[in-house]
Amino acid sequence: MSVFRRDPFDPDQSLEHQHHAGCGHGHSHREPASPSQCHRERCHQERCHEQECHEQDEQRNTDHDVTQATLSSEDAMSRAVETAVVKAIFGQSDVSRRKVLAAAGAGVVAEIVRGMFPLDTAKAMAMEIGKIEKPDLSIGFIPITCATPIIMAEPMGFYEKHGLNAKVRRASGWAMVRDWAITKEVDAAHMLSPMPLSITLGAGSPKVPFYMPAVENINGQAITLANKHKGVRTAQDMKGFRFCVPFEYSMHNYLLRYYLAEGGLHPDKDVQIRVVPPPEMVANLKAGNVDGYLAPDPFNQRAVYENAGFIFKLSKEIWEGHPCCAFAISQEFAHTHPNTFLALFRSIVDATAYASDKSNRKEIAKAIAPRNYLNQPVTVLEQVLTGRYATGLGGIGNVPDRIDFDPMPWHSMAVWILTQMKRWKHVDTDFDYKTVAEEVYMATKCNELASEMGYEDRTKTYTKHVIMGKEFDPAKPDEYLASFPINNL
Amino acid sequence: MNPKTWRLPRDPKWWQAKILSVVILVALLGGWQYATSRPAFDPTGKTEDELMLLEFNGDIVMNDAGDYVFNEEKTSGVPGPLLVGKKIVEELSHPFHKNGTNDHGIGHLIFYTVSRFSVGFVLASVVAILVGVVVGLNPVIFHAVNPFLQVLKPISPLAWMPLLLYTVQKPTITAILVVFMASLWPTIANTAFGLSSIDKDYLRVSRMLEFGWFRRLFTVILPAAAPAIVAGLRISFGSALVAVVPAEMLLGELGVGYLTWIEWNNLDIAGVLFAILVVGFVGFLMDALFSKLSKAASYAT
Numbered sequence: 001m002s003v004f005r006r007d008p009f010d011p012d013q014s015l016e017h018q019h020h021a022g023c024g025h026g027h028s029h030r031e032p033a034s035p036s037q038c039h040r041e042r043c044h045q046e047r048c049h050e051q052e053c054h055e056q057d058e059q060r061n062t063d064h065d066v067t068q069a070t071l072s073s074e075d076a077m078s079r080a081v082e083t084a085v086v087k088a089i090f091g092q093s094d095v096s097r098r099k100v101l102a103a104a105g106a107g108v109v110a111e112i113v114r115g116m117f118p119l120d121t122a123k124a125m126a127m128e129i130g131k132i133e134k135p136d137l138s139i140g141f142i143p144i145t146c147a148t149p150i151i152m153a154e155p156m157g158f159y160e161k162h163g164l165n166a167k168v169r170r171a172s173g174w175a176m177v178r179d180w181a182i183t184k185e186v187d188a189a190h191m192l193s194p195m196p197l198s199i200t201l202g203a204g205s206p207k208v209p210f211y212m213p214a215v216e217n218i219n220g221q222a223i224t225l226a227n228k229h230k231g232v233r234t235a236q237d238m239k240g241f242r243f244c245v246p247f248e249y250s251m252h253n254y255l256l257r258y259y260l261a262e263g264g265l266h267p268d269k270d271v272q273i274r275v276v277p278p279p280e281m282v283a284n285l286k287a288g289n290v291d292g293y294l295a296p297d298p299f300n301q302r303a304v305y306e307n308a309g310f311i312f313k314l315s316k317e318i319w320e321g322h323p324c325c326a327f328a329i330s331q332e333f334a335h336t337h338p339n340t341f342l343a344l345f346r347s348i349v350d351a352t353a354y355a356s357d358k359s360n361r362k363e364i365a366k367a368i369a370p371r372n373y374l375n376q377p378v379t380v381l382e383q384v385l386t387g388r389y390a391t392g393l394g395g396i397g398n399v400p401d402r403i404d405f406d407p408m409p410w411h412s413m414a415v416w417i418l419t420q421m422k423r424w425k426h427v428d429t430d431f432d433y434k435t436v437a438e439e440v441y442m443a444t445k446c447n448e449l450a451s452e453m454g455y456e457d458r459t460k461t462y463t464k465h466v467i468m469g470k471e472f473d474p475a476k477p478d479e480y481l482a483s484f485p486i487n488n489l
Numbered sequence: 490m491n492p493k494t495w496r497l498p499r500d501p502k503w504w505q506a507k508i509l510s511v512v513i514l515v516a517l518l519g520g521w522q523y524a525t526s527r528p529a530f531d532p533t534g535k536t537e538d539e540l541m542l543l544e545f546n547g548d549i550v551m552n553d554a555g556d557y558v559f560n561e562e563k564t565s566g567v568p569g570p571l572l573v574g575k576k577i578v579e580e581l582s583h584p585f586h587k588n589g590t591n592d593h594g595i596g597h598l599i600f601y602t603v604s605r606f607s608v609g610f611v612l613a614s615v616v617a618i619l620v621g622v623v624v625g626l627n628p629v630i631f632h633a634v635n636p637f638l639q640v641l642k643p644i645s646p647l648a649w650m651p652l653l654l655y656t657v658q659k660p661t662i663t664a665i666l667v668v669f670m671a672s673l674w675p676t677i678a679n680t681a682f683g684l685s686s687i688d689k690d691y692l693r694v695s696r697m698l699e700f701g702w703f704r705r706l707f708t709v710i711l712p713a714a715a716p717a718i719v720a721g722l723r724i725s726f727g728s729a730l731v732a733v734v735p736a737e738m739l740l741g742e743l744g745v746g747y748l749t750w751i752e753w754n755n756l757d758i759a760g761v762l763f764a765i766l767v768v769g770f771v772g773f774l775m776d777a778l779f780s781k782l783s784k785a786a787s788y789a790t
Contacts, residue, residue: 183658372592
C-alpha cells in the first residue's frame with residue numbers, strides 16, 4: 001500500500017518496497033502483542049493496516065511531505081496506475097528512473113509518458129473493472145492443517161474483507177478436490193503444490209490448464225512410524241517397509257522418495273508406497289497394516305495422540321521451507337473473472353501472512369478446529385501450529401516453524417517438483433521446465449500483490465534450494481536430474 | 490443334569506421374551522460400560538513434563554476446578570455406551586443447525602439422503618417399468634435384450650460412479666444416478682419376466698372384448714404382472730439403500746453416509762457408531778414405509 005502513496009514522477013521518491021521490521025518477510029504490520037484486537041481491526045477497517053504503514057512512511061520521508069495527505073480511493077487508484085506504468089517503463093531499476101526524472105524534470109517525463117501511454121484511459125479502465133464479477137464463491141479443501149489460510153479466511157473474515165462471500169467445502173480426498181476443480185463444482189481449490197502442474201500437463205487426469213497463485217504452507221509434514229519401529233535410525237533400517245502418502249502427485253510422495261533414495265533405498269523396489277487418504281493412515285498404523293507414512297498434519301500428531309506412532313522426522317529436516325499445499329484456480333476462471341480472482345488472491349495472501357505470525361497460531365487453531373472445518377481436537381491442532389508438541393518418544397519437541405505459511409510460489413520450486421516427476425516417471429510427456437513452471441506458478445503476480453499489500457516483495461522468482469544438504473540450481477534441472485544414482489529414468 | 494429338563498416351555502407368555510430381551514440389552518450395555526470404564530486419574534508422582542505429555546495426547550484434561558481428570562472423550566478402543574449415549578443426545582438435541590457449508594444437523598442430513606434416494610429410486614422405477622413392459626410384451630425383444638440385462642444387472646452401482654462423475658460432472662447428480670443405477674436392473678428384469686409370463690388367457694379375453702392397447706395395459710397386463718413388478722421394486726429398493734451411503738461417502742455429498750465418513754475422519758468412534766445407528770434407523774423406516782406401499786399395491790390387484 002505504502003508504495004502507492006508515493007508519486008512515481010518524483011525523483012526523490014523510492015518505489016522500492018521498504019524492508020523494515022513490521023513489513024518484512026511476509027509478516028503483517030501489526031505488533032504481535034494484541035493479535036485478536038488487531039485482527040478485528042484488520043477485518044472491519046482496513047485502516048489499521050494502512051495507518052501504521054502510513055506512519056512508518058512518514059518517519060522515513062520526513063523531508064518529503066508527499067504521503068501525509070490521505071488520498072481518496074480514486075486518487076490512490078490513479079496513483080497506483082501511474083506507478084505501475086512508470087515501473088513498467090523503467091523495469092525494476094529504480095535508480096535509472098530517478099536519474100531520468102532528475103535530469104529531465106518530472107513534468108516533462110510525465111508528459112512524455114502520457115504521450116506514450118494513454119494514462120487517463122488506463123486509469124478509467126482500472127476503476128471500471130474494479131467490480132467483483134462473482135462474489136459468491138465455493139472453495140474446495142481437504143481437512144488438514146496445510147489448508148489453514150484457505151479455511152480460516154472464512155471464519156476470520158479475510159474473504160469478506162476483500163469483498164467476497166466465499167464458502168469452503170470439504171472434500172474427503174485429493175482426487176475428489178481435483179475432480180471438483182476440473183468440473184467447476186468449486187471455483188477454486190486447495191491442492192497439493194505438484195497438482196496444478198500435473199493437471200496442466202494432463203498427468204493422471206484430464207489436461208486442464210491451472211494456475212497456482214500462492215503456496216499455502218511451507219514445511220508442516222512429517223515421517224511418522226509405528227511404535228514398534230522406535231529403533232529405526234536411518235533410511236536403511238526401513239527396507240521392506242510399507243508406507244503411505246496422501247496422493248501420487250504430492251510433496252509427500254516426492255519428499256519421502258527423496259529421503260529414501262538419499263539413504264540408498266529405491267522407493268519402488270525396496271519399499272512399498274501406497275496412496276491412502278490421511279485419516280485412514282492413523283487407523284492403518286494402529287492396526288499394524290503399514291509401517292509409516294509421510295503425511296500432512298494433523299495426522300502425524302494425531303498418530304501420537306492415538307498412541308499409534310511417533311514422529312520420526314519433520315519434513316523441514318529434509319527440505320527447510322519446502323512448499324506443500326497450494327491455492328489453485330483454473331486459468332479459465334482467472335481469465336473470465338479477473339477481479340474476483342484478484343480479490344481471492346489478495347484474501348489468500350493476506351490470510352497466509354496472518355497465519356505466518358506465530359502469535360496468531362493459538363487463535364487460528366481454535367478457529368479451524370470445529371466440525372465445519374478440520375473436525376479435530378484443539379490440542380492436536382495447537383501442537384502442530386505452535387510447534388510445541390509431544391514427539392511420541394516420551395519427549396516434548398519445540399520447533400516453532402514445524403509448519404509455516406508463505407504464499408510465494410517460487411518458479412524454482414515448480415522446477416524441482418518437475419524434476420522429481422521426471423525422476424520417478426510420473427510424467428511421460430516431454431516439457432520445458434521453465435515454460436511449465438512459469439505458466440502455472442504465479443510468482444511474479446504474487447510478488448506484485450505482496451508488495452502492493454505491504455508484504456515482502458521477493459523481486460525474483462527463482463532461487464536456489466538446499467535439500468538434504470544438496471544444492472538445487474533451477475537453471476540446471478537436467479544436470480540435477482542426472483546426478484541421482486537412484487531413479488526410474 | 491437330566492436332559493429331559495431341556496424342553497421349550499409349551500406356552501410362553503408374550504412378555505417372557507420381551508423381558509428377556511431387555512435383560513440381554515442391559516447385560517450387554519453394562520458389560521460394555523464396565524469393560525470401558527477407568528478409575529479416576531491420580532496425578533501424584535508425575536512430573537510437570539509427564540502431565541503436559543498426557544495433556545498433549547489428550548489423555549487428561551483440566552476440569553473447571555483446575556484438576557486433571559481423564560479425558561472421557563478419548564478412548565483407546567471402542568467407546569462405552571455412556572459416551573455413545575452422550576453423543577446421540579448431543580446430536581439429536583440440535584437436529585436442524587447449520588454451521589457453514591460442511592456442518593449440518595442430523596435432520597438435514599437425513600433429509601438430503603432420503604430426498605437423493607427418493608429421486609433416484611422413483612426415476613429408476615418409472616424408466617425400469619416402461620422398459621420392462623416393452624421388453625416383456627415382445628418375445629423377440631425380450632430374447633434380444635435379455636443377455637444385456639444379465640450382464641448389466643450384477644454390476645455394482647458404485648462401479649458406475651467414476652464414469653458418471655466423468656460424464657455428468659456434478660457430484661449431486663452423480664449420487665442420484667448411482668441410486669438410479671442400483672434400482673434399475675432388478676425392476677426391469679422382474680417387470681419383463683412378470684409380463685412375459687402372464688396367463689395367455691387374460692390376453693385372449695381382453696382381445697375378445699376389443700380393449701384398446703392402453704386399456705389392456707392398465708386393466709389387464711400391469712395388474713397381472715403387479716406381484717412380479719413389486720418384487721422387482723423391493724429388490725431395487727434394497728440395493729439402492731445399500732448404494733446411497735457409500736456414494737455419499739465417496740462423493741462428499743452431505744447426508745448420513747457423509748456423516749459416517751467425517752466422524753471416521755475425526756477418528757471419533759462414538760460418532761461413527763451414532764452414524765451407523767442413523768443409517769440403520771433410516772433404512773428401517775424407509776423399508777417399513779415401502780412395505781406398506783407395496784402391500785397396498787398388491788392388494789389393489
